[in-house]
Amino acid sequence: MSERIEDVTVVGGGDSGLLAALALQRMNPGLDVSVVDDFGQPVPQVGKSTFLAIQQILHDSLGIDERSFVEAVKPVWKASVYFRDWCGNEPFHYPFDQSRKFPNPEERDTNEAFYFYYSELHDSEAHQSKCEQLVAQGKSPWYFSPREGGARKYDNVAYHLNTERFNEFLRDLCLDRGIRLIDDEVVTVDVADDRIRRLRSRNRAYEADLYVDATGFSRVLRGEQTDDFREFDLPLDAALNARSEIDLADVVPATVVETGEAGWFWQIDTYDNRDRGYVYASDYVSEAAAREEFVAHCEGIDADDVVKYEFDSGYHERAWVENCVAVGNAEGFVEPLQSTGLTANAKASVTLATLLSGHGRVADDAVRERYNAWVRETWESIYDFISVHYAYADGDTEFWEDAQSVELSRRTELLIEAFDRTGFDAHVDPTMGHPEIDDPLFFQPLDFYALIHHMGATSAFYESHDFEIDDETRRAVERNYGSIREDVADHYDHREFYHGALGQH
Template sequence: MCPPRVAIYEIVTKSAGAKHVLDILHGFLGISEDRFLHEVKPLWKGSVYFKDWCGYDPFHYTFDFFVQYPDRNAPKAAEQYYYLYDTVSTDPEYRTVSEAMVEDRKSPIYFDSTGHDRYQAVAYHLDLERFNSFLVDVCEERGIEVIDDEITAVDVDDGIVESVRSDAETYCGDLYVDASGFNRVIKGELEPAFREFELPVDSAYTAKIERPLSEAVPATVVESGEAGWFWQIDTFDFRDVGYVFSSEFTPDDRAASELITHCDGAISQSDLTKYEFTSGYHTEAWEGNCVAIGNAEGFVEPLQSTALTANIQAAANLSIVLSSHGRVEPSGARDLYNAWVQRLWESIYDFISIHYRYAAGNSPFWQAAQSVPLSRRVERLEEHFDRCGYNTKIQPGTPLSGEETLEELAVFAPINFFIVMRNMGVESTLYEENSFDLPDDMKREIDEFYNSMETKAEQLLTIEEVYRGILQIASQ
């Protein structure tokens, strides 16, 4: 029998509403951004750049797409929404700062009269080995014991984890967090229920390419292939490339050949690593005294790079639920957390599904992908967009098209869906059957507003200027 062992970790919530990775790392967890840049050497991500998605014009899905004509409460709201529909979505003259950052290969760092500052609407591309090593150091500095051991057995009694064992040690606790990825070392012993999503891809090849820092692109670059899609993610040292595909529509050797050809021969067969996955999640993330987080809890194919944001939100929300319930485990706290996690995964599926539903590819894979099922939530958003166009004021609980209210989407708001739908050619009856003439003063204000965005973008330093100039860090 194990002696009782209780570890209490208190997290000071500096930003209880933190939602984004940078907010949680540098606000919620209080990690110095300057130290993070020196030790982890992240590259910034300004957008998911759809360079070629089934032949659609290139477009960015940015973190600042909500930057729009600033006076949302002006009387001519209809004209403002028309401007969103017909100008921002289709006119490359208007760029947000994040779009300019990607296209001009800049960092979000700039200097003004007050000194060093950073544009906020970005995320990170991280080297996981360096990131994990950094987190271990931070834990040790904060008095959190880090044990490097391999779990080889899990003792479960009536749905409760009694202990976990390695070859040399037995570990007991009150609450077990399974973050063991697809191995699901603890969660897998509980025989949990799993909801599988009907998404069309199930495999991926990945590789790394050496590349000078001057050629780094601060975006996740996405292009469609014959039976799936390619990604490009630049980190400080390398360019990670991959091909996410359907094993039903293409054999492994053809998929590998597609990726090699896509990379213009910069990689070979020996550079490739193969992965297989199932998209879905365990319907009870917190089961008994075990909470699964990350890939141990669920996984949705990597389009739109939702995993890191979702997982770090889940960890932060778990700490909030635990601390707000006196560090005990009432069933109500468990139910509250599980309901949030379910909304999180369903929201991610809803958002990913529209990228396939509105695809325009003609290969057998892409024709089949367009039949991906939409949830009733997305169908209502689709109906609303057709009748009412853009509406940036839709919030959870807002009636849509006279039907039941929209449930909380956990991660993605209606405007997130509308931006992708519009860039994939979805039209709206509101705009197609009505004529909107923007007043001259509004046109001037729009021009002035985006001119100010360009001015801010011009101030941004290049990635090389930040790392090799200010931080004096050279590639390894």
């Protein structure tokens, strides 16, 4: 069935719903967009951490002025995921500028620099990218440079967000852009043959050409439709969350990860507090035991303030069914590790809006399937990225022993095999040429190789050949890292930025 979309009703006023409304309206001028939700309910506290692409999505795709955003939302800039303790490995980063640690592949004799990275990788104090130095020195990406015309920012960073500030900002932006916010609660969904006819609250009915389900795991609209749910082979299904006070000068500009008995802990510093969490598998530990472990691990949190969330890992194989698109957790979720959720869902909304715009807002089966294929590919690629963390995990609890048997996709297996055979390779994607793999990578192969090497993967290519690092290469690399340390020392920390530098620039 084909139809032209003239009006859209988004159900759910959380971050995913508001971002979807903003994307649809911005890419499709003239589209009538409204958001229905009980806006009196408190904003959920989880989901504060983002991935690198969030800046491009917010400030380019959605046209959100960066200064206005910073002044209102007061983000903390995130430079990496810092694995302070991952199954007994030495501490390591997954920084947003990982690729800058590798040589230009078009330079001569790059193998020496690749081998230097391989053999010296765990000397984390000496060999840190700019993002890693921002974390080590507790700095923001902002600095002042008269030569460059004033305040400047290192762009390879993401955000830590206070969800209340962020959601309030998005609501105000929706109203400024002519998107209606309707304070109401949908209680009935009228459906015939998977097609939504109307939505009903206690007082009125809503009809639209396209409905967007942004109701999170409750899936108010999607739950009334028929669609297969692809479950991922990940045992984690619950999270505990609490906050403690923090001074801006003590902000760690990274999502900090540490291992627990039946899962892992997070630390996400925001402008207002230090957010702590424990993601765990309820099949391996009781809620009471998880709470006890969480409170003992996290200094400064009150046991009475701990909130529990539950989630399922997987996605609906058709994000767009008939005249309803599911976004955010209503469509799918992997798990919080590596902070892919909010950013991936925002990207999905931008993709949906762009696809509609490029097809004259005509929604037919071909357009729906193209979007659904993109969403499926994205979820599968994110799963590949997350699953390898568990495949290389180690531990003496039942959870961690079982976690190592996580299912790996054929693409992940090919990447692991390629690293073993040829080490770091900037030229070839080893998954190309395999007809069973047709979805794009969520990550770059070099970043993947660095991640698994941090977690213990070795390469027979480097181990079986007699490579040496000449003094000139070593000096050049060390000069580079020394220069990075000096540059970052001149950056503002978050207190300096918000209590002085922001007002001056």
